[in-house]
Amino acid sequence: MRNEARKDMLISGSAISHKQKLGKTVSMYAIKSYSMKLAAPDCFPGADWYRAVIDLNDDITEVLPYLNAELEGAVYTHDSKVLLWNNGKNKYAFRPNEIVVAPADNSEEAVKLATDIVGQVNNIWIRKEEIEPSFDSKKALPNILDIYKLLPRTNCSECGSPSCMAFAAVLRNDSSKISLCPYISDHDYSSLMS
Numbered sequence: 001m002r003n004e005a006r007k008d009m010l011i012s013g014s015a016i017s018h019k020q021k022l023g024k025t026v027s028m029y030a031i032k033s034y035s036m037k038l039a040a041p042d043c044f045p046g047a048d049w050y051r052a053v054i055d056l057n058d059d060i061t062e063v064l065p066y067l068n069a070e071l072e073g074a075v076y077t078h079d080s081k082v083l084l085w086n087n088g089k090n091k092y093a094f095r096p097n098e099i100v101v102a103p104a105d106n107s108e109e110a111v112k113l114a115t116d117i118v119g120q121v122n123n124i125w126i127r128k129e130e131i132e133p134s135f136d137s138k139k140a141l142p143n144i145l146d147i148y149k150l151l152p153r154t155n156c157s158e159c160g161s162p163s164c165m166a167f168a169a170v171l172r173n174d175s176s177k178i179s180l181c182p183y184i185s186d187h188d189y190s191s192l193m194s
Helices: 016-022 061-070 107-126 144-148 164-173 175-180 186-193
Strands: 009-014 033-039 050-056 075-077 082-087 090-095 098-104
Touching: 033 107, 050 107, 061 075, 061 082, 061 107, 090 107, 098 107, 144 164, 144 186, 164 175, 175 186
Parallel strands: none
Antiparallel strands: 009 033, 033 050, 050 098, 075 082, 082 090, 090 098
16 A cells, blocks of 8 residues: 555444454444544655544543553543553554544554454443543653753763754653753753653
């Protein structure tokens, strides 16, 4: 698909395929049916990956606090009804009637990602009696530019990164590396992260 003309692709799905795996009736599922659109990312023209937009026929607002409790590292904003989750190379955004996942290298991977996440959402919903829902909003990681503003911006490379901007990206994902920069204030960085 990568070398084909970049067209949106619509794929339909159903929770029925998970029925045999989970041994549950479809009426117990949070997501009973959906359609998926595979599209090139608008923000990265010419990218060799796709994003899968899973349009849900069912509102999963009630499921979001359970996902927040079960998906490690999820960032949930209850008032906005949005949950963000990174799972390895894939990033997910859950909204009441939509799940977006990226990147997908091709349509087969997108279908698998969609099927797997719908199955995972349904499995969590089926187990909701065993789960304490979490309405806690976890603070999202700070913007790389906000971290960059705390750095000396001299590109001295004493930290091992080629530039302060590159080191800001490293710090965003691994705050334990803060000691590599002798110029950043631990207090300022801690304030930004909390």
